[in-house]
Amino acid sequence: MAGALDVLAQAARRDRKPAVVRFAEKRKLHAQTEEGILYPAALLVGECVKAKLQP
Numbered sequence: 001m002a003g004a005l006d007v008l009a010q011a012a013r014r015d016r017k018p019a020v021v022r023f024a025e026k027r028k029l030h031a032q033t034e035e036g037i038l039y040p041a042a043l044l045v046g047e048c049v050k051a052k053l054q055p
Helices: 002-014 018-053
Strands: none
Touching (some): 002 018
């Protein structure tokens, strides 16, 4: 995903489309946040729930 967004941002810079550059950069940041914070947190919550439900 990040690679495709980098390509999009480069093309938008070349074509002088600042709105598209901002879009690509925001999507990349969003994806990094999900992968680095939200997904690991969801896995941790799942493990906690699983541990609580086991006898």
